[in-house]
Amino acid sequence: MSSPVLALRGVERTYVTEAGALNVLRGVDLDVYPGEVVGLIGPSGSGKSSLLHAAGLLEKPNAGLIALDGRDCSKLSERQRTKMRLSTVGFVYQFHHLLPEFSALDNVAMPAMIAGKGRGEAREAAQVMLEQLGLAQRIEHQPGQMSGGEQQRVAIARALANSPKLLLADEPTGNLDPANSAAVFQALYDQARKRGVAALIATHNMELARYMDRVFALKDGHLVAQRF
Template sequence: MNDPVLSLSGITKTYNTGQPNEIAVLRGASLDLARGEVVGLVAPSGAGKSTLLHIAGLLDTADAGEVSIAGEALGGKSDRRRTILRRQEIGFVYQFHHLLPEFTALENISLPMLANGTAKDAAETRALQLLASVGVESRAHHRPAALSGGEQQRVAFCRAMANGPKLLLADEPTGNLDPGTSDTVFGALMTLVRETGLSALIATHNLELAARMDRRVRLDGGALVPL
């Protein structure tokens, strides 16, 4: 098998809250995510799934264990190298869209590409293609406040895909939407992921959505186990 796009090996994370007892959130969590694979991460609030996603996305560091992206182990790597990998290889989607309110949908998607050195015309062309792929190209020149919740989240998906990452990490990406909109928006996300051959780790409370992924894992006592 080729190197997994994401490999988590023995990840541990403990928080010291100032109380007598520390909180061990992750205890030896391990996972290999193959190229093109979509895995659902199922866990209740407070179980540590956001912590796991932040460590997988190089936004946080583990107390122990190793994170590898596309075969490159990140333990001991410089902050600069981690930042480059995060910018080029990883896309993030959160429950709330976090779009910049002063910019249009087109501009929100173009900004990560411009920051990565893409020419403006090329960035805008790709942004429009991404918007078309999720059915909201007609909203390209609207700011987030003028978009519905489902449209906002689809724009956020496009922004996450802007730089052509290998890995998508999504934390309850439809958790802020009503059931009907959630189903439609999740379908748009899955279409985008499948068309690009992306690997994705998607945290969700929704077991029906999780059932549409290739496989599912859950956090149990700080470890990842098949569901």
Template sequence: MSDVLLSLRDVRQTYGDGEAAVNVLTGATLTINRGEIVALVAPSGAGKSTLLHICGLLERPTGGDVDIDGERTSKLADRQRTLLRRHRIGYVYQFHHLLPEFSALENITMPQLIAGEGQGTADERSKALLDIMGIGHRAHHRPAELSGGEQQRVAIARAAANRPSLVLADEPTGNLDPATSDTVFAALSDLIRQQNAGCIIATHNHDLARRADRVVTIVQGKVEPLAL
């Protein structure tokens, strides 16, 4: 098995046509290895969300190649891309997007059931993930009964529920105070290492970015290394 989990080669993304065309990515190249956390730091409008959407197969690029676990995704039909997202990619956003009517445990169990897992096995997996996140005692609380940091840790556990190869985190600590941000980032890092997954974390927090394995940015539509 190759150590390379995600490979982007000469990825381009253009919105619109003719003189109104906007070239957001102009040849982005990036490799993520298993067990590696890469921080993506770039100003608003540089293309961070576009890059994450392409990595997560939520958008098809105008050109270039995106390989996940050695599989070329450019030729996959929409149904195949959906299955790849469901089983190999996890998402964490700035807002937790937990379902308010369900408990923390149920929020983590649900994506497993959708993927075809049995109820008992899914619940056991959910309990284990909550323990890893340090909030096993909050399993039966609904999101409104959890603190912001607890909500985000449940969201991370949910993203990891189906043992994805790749986790994409878009400003996952953006709504949290510095101390809680540290706790959430540490929980995410531990989970990535334990599962030997790969992670791209888009953040404006330079202190957190320095704790990643490496930091990249987007300059004129291309991915470049960044020293902080």
């Protein structure tokens, strides 16, 4: 078996509130492998977003090890964490967060340009990505000229722009109707499989969760494997 792209060992996350310490992650262990789509379910406030933020190096856990592509990221500086995120991790959120004044093409090309690619090369790669996601007719459209499902597919293309090893998605279909939810999930799933990207997806949609390779529920700060 190949090595995991994402490896979590004993990850803990505690927030200080007026009511006292809130322990949302209590020693989480998880491996996610290339081309695998893993689901994360649980009620609001259970810690799904905290787990994704820790896995994507957006937040530092209070304890535990996080390894991306075989590299222990626990003691990296903030600059090193940012560089690791840019090169290794792609994010998709419930809200697409596309820049409204830019076209779909430029929204997708922007991460590659930030990473140092030339504008022409980045736009060429972005066009290929958008075409693969069925958006050939929307390349020059701004987000406001597209449907919710199209906007999310652009967001998926942007997340994949730098060829990440890990894709993290937080309720990526949460704002969509059932038909668009299914289409967006299928696009994300197909791209993860095709590119060998390890994907960890938090969702409330149990119908979509059934199609994932593995599913875990976050309960009392621990991951519990689910069977359908």
